[in-house]
Amino acid sequence: MIVLGLESSCDETAAALVGADRRILASRVASQMELHAPFGGVVPELAARAHVERLAPMVEAVLAEAGLPLGAVDAIAATAGPGLVGAVMVGLVTGQALAFAAGKPFVPVNHLEAHALSPRLVAPDLAFPYLLLLVSGGHCQLLAVEGAGRYRRLATTLDDAAGEAFDKVGKLLGLGFPGGPAVERLARAGDPRAVPLPRPLVGAAEPHFSFAGLKTAVLRAVAERRHARADIAASFQAAVTDCLVDRTARALAAMPDATALVAAGGVAANTAIRAALEALAARHGLPLVVPPPALCTDNAAMVAWAAIERRQAGLADDPHAPARARWPLDADAEPVRGAGVKA
Amino acid sequence: MPDPLTASAPGGAGPVLVIATGHALSLALVDGADVLGEHHEPLARGHAEALVPALQDLLAGERRPAEVRVETGPGSFTGLRVGIAAARALGLAWGVPVRGVSSSQLVAAEAEASGMTEPLLVVLAAPRGQIWLEPLRDFVPLAPAEALPAEAARARVVAWPHAMTGSGLEVLGVPALQREPRARFGGLVPEGRLGPPLPRYVRAHEAREVA
Ligand SMILES: Nc1ncnc2c1ncn2[C@@H]1O[C@H](COP(=O)(O)OP(=O)(O)OP(=O)(O)O)[C@@H](O)[C@H]1O
Numbered sequence: 001m002i003v004l005g006l007e008s009s010c011d012e013t014a015a016a017l018v019g020a021d022r023r024i025l026a027s028r029v030a031s032q033m034e035l036h037a038p039f040g041g042v043v044p045e046l047a048a049r050a051h052v053e054r055l056a057p058m059v060e061a062v063l064a065e066a067g068l069p070l071g072a073v074d075a076i077a078a079t080a081g082p083g084l085v086g087a088v089m090v091g092l093v094t095g096q097a098l099a100f101a102a103g104k105p106f107v108p109v110n111h112l113e114a115h116a117l118s119p120r121l122v123a124p125d126l127a128f129p130y131l132l133l134l135v136s137g138g139h140c141q142l143l144a145v146e147g148a149g150r151y152r153r154l155a156t157t158l159d160d161a162a163g164e165a166f167d168k169v170g171k172l173l174g175l176g177f178p179g180g181p182a183v184e185r186l187a188r189a190g191d192p193r194a195v196p197l198p199r200p201l202v203g204a205a206e207p208h209f210s211f212a213g214l215k216t217a218v219l220r221a222v223a224e225r226r227h228a229r230a231d232i233a234a235s236f237q238a239a240v241t242d243c244l245v246d247r248t249a250r251a252l253a254a255m256p257d258a259t260a261l262v263a264a265g266g267v268a269a270n271t272a273i274r275a276a277l278e279a280l281a282a283r284h285g286l287p288l289v290v291p292p293p294a295l296c297t298d299n300a301a302m303v304a305w306a307a308i309e310r311r312q313a314g315l316a317d318d319p320h321a322p323a324r325a326r327w328p329l330d331a332d333a334e335p336v337r338g339a340g341v342k343a
Numbered sequence: 344m345p346d347p348l349t350a351s352a353p354g355g356a357g358p359v360l361v362i363a364t365g366h367a368l369s370l371a372l373v374d375g376a377d378v379l380g381e382h383h384e385p386l387a388r389g390h391a392e393a394l395v396p397a398l399q400d401l402l403a404g405e406r407r408p409a410e411v412r413v414e415t416g417p418g419s420f421t422g423l424r425v426g427i428a429a430a431r432a433l434g435l436a437w438g439v440p441v442r443g444v445s446s447s448q449l450v451a452a453e454a455e456a457s458g459m460t461e462p463l464l465v466v467l468a469a470p471r472g473q474i475w476l477e478p479l480r481d482f483v484p485l486a487p488a489e490a491l492p493a494e495a496a497r498a499r500v501v502a503w504p505h506a507m508t509g510s511g512l513e514v515l516g517v518p519a520l521q522r523e524p525r526a527r528f529g530g531l532v533p534e535g536r537l538g539p540p541l542p543r544y545v546r547a548h549e550a551r552e553v554a
Contacts, residue, residue: 045420052424053541056431070436086421089391090428096395097429101436322392 005304008091009083014300026062077307080108081324107307108321118302136265137163153333159212190234357409361529364426365418373530416543452528466511
């Protein structure tokens with residue numbers, strides 16, 4: 001089975017061809033970073049516009065790269081949400097129209113599910129259930145991944161996502177967008193103990209994350225003008241790391257049958273955070289699985305792979321599914337006060 | 344760089360699928376002036392959900408078009424993008440050319456077919472009570488399309504000495520034919536007047552100044 005996957009839920013246009021044998025035949029991602037950078041964040045209208053211009057040529061490019069005609073593809077999948085609805089729609093309609101014209105089945109994919117299952121694309125031995133820490137610009141969640149289509153949300157953020165906090169702190173420190181990689185680079189030259197910063201919800205009985213207070217404390221530290229920027233960056237990164245580790249430890253304790261700790265999303269690319277999670281997993285006798293950066297950030301190979309997993313699990317999806325701004329993986333999870341828009 | 348989707352296409356080789364989603368949800372399979380099939384429904388939103396099922400109905404029986412034409416605006420940004428994304432996907436899958444036809448060209452094609460004279464001012468209803476204006480002659484814009492608040496648009500319309508048509512006239516309270524872009528007229532626009540399958544984004548700076 002070969003699936004063509006499309007991704008357009010935010011500011012990355014992507015297309016990929018993936019086989020059920022886990023071979024990535026072709027995978028392309030066009031970042032729109034340069035389009036949105038002047039605005040300090042993603043502009044939905046610009047994102048949707050760029051997807052329209054780029055997606056069809058990209059589909060042609062991945063087919064050419066794999067040396068396959070569209071007719072050789074067994075199914076077509078596209079992200080149907082959550083994300084910026086106008087952006088999601090472009091990939092969704094493209095996928096639906098391709099599937100219709102080529103006479104292939106269409107699979108609408110939840111972007112979060114694609115992140116959640118992506119580690120199995122690179123780690124064939126990774127068995128269900130595993131604990132997933134999804135940390136990106138739009139999400140900060142802990143999920144028990146029990147199978148394709150089977151998720152239990154154990155925790156989510158009450159306010160900002162971790163990546164969002166990195167981006168806001170990057171802005172406060174005068175670094176460009178996105179802030180994550182820039183803050184990490186600056187942090188290398190700083191002292192993580194130099195600036196006293198809070199660790200919201202660390203040790204709390206409730207399972208969730210919160211980063212708003214930390215961001216406010218950074219704002220104050222910057223305004224004080226007493227600390228070196230590198231020290232602020234390093235101390236901020238250390239605080240986020242402590243929060244992530246504490247909350248993940250709590251979830252691991254609540255999930256004794258977990259076979260692994262998996263970290264996915266852009267923030268999982270952070271070396272310090274990754275090292276801390278690795279140590280935590282080791283304390284529980286578990287491996288830490290982090291998909292490679294190309295699979296961690298938005299891409300279409302994970303969308304194709306999620307469709308493969310869903311079809312193999314015998315799940316039937318409505319090919320005419322609408323684009324969705326919100327689409328929680330665990331529909332039964334209780335709404336959380338002030339949770340991020342996509343949670 | 345020429346768009347690979349629009350390059351080197353022989354016209355007139357068979358039926359043309361026309362997709363117009365900037366205003367209504369309007370689809371048609373045409374051969375010049377002949378309409379082989381049509382789906383036209385007034386629809387303010389929800390184009391994305393309705394489009395592919397409507398295409399399936401229209402093209403049932405394996406009628407594969409030789410070309411796809413798609414409305415490029417001015418129209419609803421979301422609607423236009425949905426139609427263009429679909430058109431480009433269909434062109435890719437079928438291996439047929441995809442060309443853009445402007446909303447004003449569709450309206451002008453209908454107006455000409457009913458004997459209206461040129462030049463023609465196309466007046467279209469835009470969101471939030473605004474009006475899109477585009478004067479055309481022989482399917483070529485005489486000035487860039489504009490988005491204007493109703494008052495400014497009315498002044499233009501009153502001053503226009505020639506024929507005019509379009510859904511925006513009703514908004515302005517001007518008695519005339521209330522046409523909206525309709526796919527069935529897409530086959531009447533000469534090939535040389537078509538453009539790339541990309542949304543036309545209309546400048547709205549004057550609107551902001553006035554508002
Ligand atoms: N090295 C890093 N350290 C910390 N944060 C990082 C690093 N690299 C990237 N990030 C953050 O990760 C986020 C981008 O991640 P990703 O592309 O997975 O998600 P997204 O598109 O923002 O959100 P989502 O996929 O949830 O819709 C940004 O907020 C960015 O600042």
